[in-house]
Amino acid sequence: MLFTPIDLQNWPRGQMFYYFSTMAPTGYSMTVNVDVTELRWAAKEAGIKFFPAYLWLVTKNLNEQMEFKVAERDGVLGYYDTLTPLYASFHEDDHTFSLMWTEYRERFSDFYRLYLANQKQFGAAHGVLCQSQTPPPANAYTVSCIPWVQFQHFAVHSYENKPYYFPSVEAGKFFERDGRILMPLSLTCHHATTDGWHVSRFLEVLNADLSHPERILG
Numbered sequence: 001m002l003f004t005p006i007d008l009q010n011w012p013r014g015q016m017f018y019y020f021s022t023m024a025p026t027g028y029s030m031t032v033n034v035d036v037t038e039l040r041w042a043a044k045e046a047g048i049k050f051f052p053a054y055l056w057l058v059t060k061n062l063n064e065q066m067e068f069k070v071a072e073r074d075g076v077l078g079y080y081d082t083l084t085p086l087y088a089s090f091h092e093d094d095h096t097f098s099l100m101w102t103e104y105r106e107r108f109s110d111f112y113r114l115y116l117a118n119q120k121q122f123g124a125a126h127g128v129l130c131q132s133q134t135p136p137p138a139n140a141y142t143v144s145c146i147p148w149v150q151f152q153h154f155a156v157h158s159y160e161n162k163p164y165y166f167p168s169v170e171a172g173k174f175f176e177r178d179g180r181i182l183m184p185l186s187l188t189c190h191h192a193t194t195d196g197w198h199v200s201r202f203l204e205v206l207n208a209d210l211s212h213p214e215r216i217l218g
Contacts, residue, residue, distance in 0.1 A: 056104075150174075
């Protein structure tokens with residue numbers, strides 16, 4: 001996990017960052033429907049769980065833009081080389097959930113093995129953190145799913161008084177339209193680091209991967 005400091009004086013977003021983080025702290029959220037027909041079919045054919053494939057695809061495409069990986073560490077603004085997905089592990093016995101994370105890997109097959117190992121070792125652990133012996137890594141961002149609700153919009157807002165610039169991503173319940181399987185996908189971002197342009201680029205590459213999952217899930 002590499003952390004690279006940002007030179008605010010020479011960063012093209014320097015003034016924008018200062019304005020939306022200090023003068024007028026602002027976040028925004030939006031929800032879109034993404035077509036997961038091919039991904040669901042490919043995962044089923046390969047005997048792969050859909051949820052970790054979703055986690056990996058979202059993380060992979062967020063990692064392609066530096067602005068989604070900006071953070072403050074020890075008072076220094078910079079960005080990490082990758083994000084780590086921090087997600088909910090649901091407990092059927094008492095209907096609670098615990099937070100779990102799996103380190104990102106460039107190959108899905110490597111990430112999937114780590115995900116399955118985490119589930120086997122920590123999946124039954126209750127409490128806020130499944131992996132309670134270690135705090136989440138500094139590059140962990142929130143990405144999860146509410147599979148019971150087909151929402152039209154969803155937003156997560158942190159009320160902690162500390163700088164936090166990573167995006168939060170939430171998926172909803174599948175639904176069918178015109179023979180295709182769609183899934184609500186909500187993104188909540190900090191305006192200091194990203195604009196609608198960054199989100200549009202993310203969605204463009206994500207949708208391209210969703211259309212051809214066989215190229216990346218091997």
